[in-house]
Amino acid sequence: MTKPAGAAPAAVPARALALPKASPGQRIGLFGGSFDPPHDGHRLASLAALRRLRLDAVWWLVTPGNPLKARAPADLARRIAAAEALARHPRIRVTGAEASLATRYTADTLSRIVAMRPGVRFVWLMGADNLAQFHRWRDWGKIAALMPVAVYDRPGSTFSAPNAPAARLLAAYRVPERSAAAFAGRRPPAFIFLHGPRSPLSSTALRATEKSPRAAS
Numbered sequence: 001m002t003k004p005a006g007a008a009p010a011a012v013p014a015r016a017l018a019l020p021k022a023s024p025g026q027r028i029g030l031f032g033g034s035f036d037p038p039h040d041g042h043r044l045a046s047l048a049a050l051r052r053l054r055l056d057a058v059w060w061l062v063t064p065g066n067p068l069k070a071r072a073p074a075d076l077a078r079r080i081a082a083a084e085a086l087a088r089h090p091r092i093r094v095t096g097a098e099a100s101l102a103t104r105y106t107a108d109t110l111s112r113i114v115a116m117r118p119g120v121r122f123v124w125l126m127g128a129d130n131l132a133q134f135h136r137w138r139d140w141g142k143i144a145a146l147m148p149v150a151v152y153d154r155p156g157s158t159f160s161a162p163n164a165p166a167a168r169l170l171a172a173y174r175v176p177e178r179s180a181a182a183f184a185g186r187r188p189p190a191f192i193f194l195h196g197p198r199s200p201l202s203s204t205a206l207r208a209t210e211k212s213p214r215a216a217s
């Protein structure tokens with residue numbers, strides 16, 4: 001049932017606010033996103049990263065809000081619940097930990113996560129569209145210095161992403177796809193562009209096709 005406009009945000013369950021556990025040496029992909037709503041494109045990119053980068057798990061970091069997006073996303077509890085329902089994979093973990101860390105910018109979030117889970121080999125994952133604006137993120141160079149960055153191909157960004165300002169600046173650290181299996185163990189900065197099956201899905205398109213109960217009847 002659709003939530004009435006103006007309803008108070010639902011509470012995020014405590015288990016979803018805690019940072020997941022990981023052991024030193026484990027390889028964890030961090031996939032930050034609005035997930036508003038989550039879709040199979042998120043799942044496709046996550047499963048490809050799990051397999052190609054030989055990750056132990058991918059954590060979906062459902063953000064309280066992308067600092068570059070003016071539009072506020074749907075409430076966090078709903079997005080987390082939807083992401084959990086969609087992920088359905090033993091190695092994909094959905095977390096709202098960024099909200100409890102009370103960080104707004106990814107560089108700050110990742111600094112905290114690295115400090116809280118010493119010895120874990122984290123990789124920052126993002127779709128190719130985000131690489132195009134990565135140079136506009138706060139302290140993006142700090143992110144690249146903190147952990148290897150893996151970019152997954154996405155329709156509309158296949159050819160533009162490698163020419164994005166951040167991609168040019170990271171070009172000297174680009175690792176060929178044939179070395180993907182050892183990528184998570186590399187000392188940052190390291191950057192890889194993964195190609196594979198692409199999904200045309202986007203949250204923007206899904207929001208546009210969402211029907212109100214009145215329109216659906």
Ligand SMILES: Nc1ncnc2c1ncn2[C@@H]1O[C@H](COP(=O)(O)OP(=O)(O)OP(=O)(O)O)[C@@H](O)[C@H]1O
Binds near residue numbers: 031042127199202205
């Ligand atoms: N179809 C897709 N293929 C590859 N990566 C994707 C795809 N959809 C989203 N991503 C990546 O997933 C991460 C989270 O994206 P997000 O939750 O904003 O979804 P989105 O579909 O891009 O949403 P929106 O249309 O609202 O911007 C980003 O790194 C984004 O690049």
Ligand SMILES: O=C(O)c1ccc[n+]([C@@H]2O[C@H](COP(=O)([O-])O)[C@@H](O)[C@H]2O)c1
Binds near residue numbers: 031033068105
């Ligand atoms: O830190 C920043 O400056 C920054 C700017 C834009 C986006 N991000 C993060 O990038 C991730 C993807 O965002 P989105 O909205 O494209 O799903 C999400 O974790 C955001 O918080 C971070």
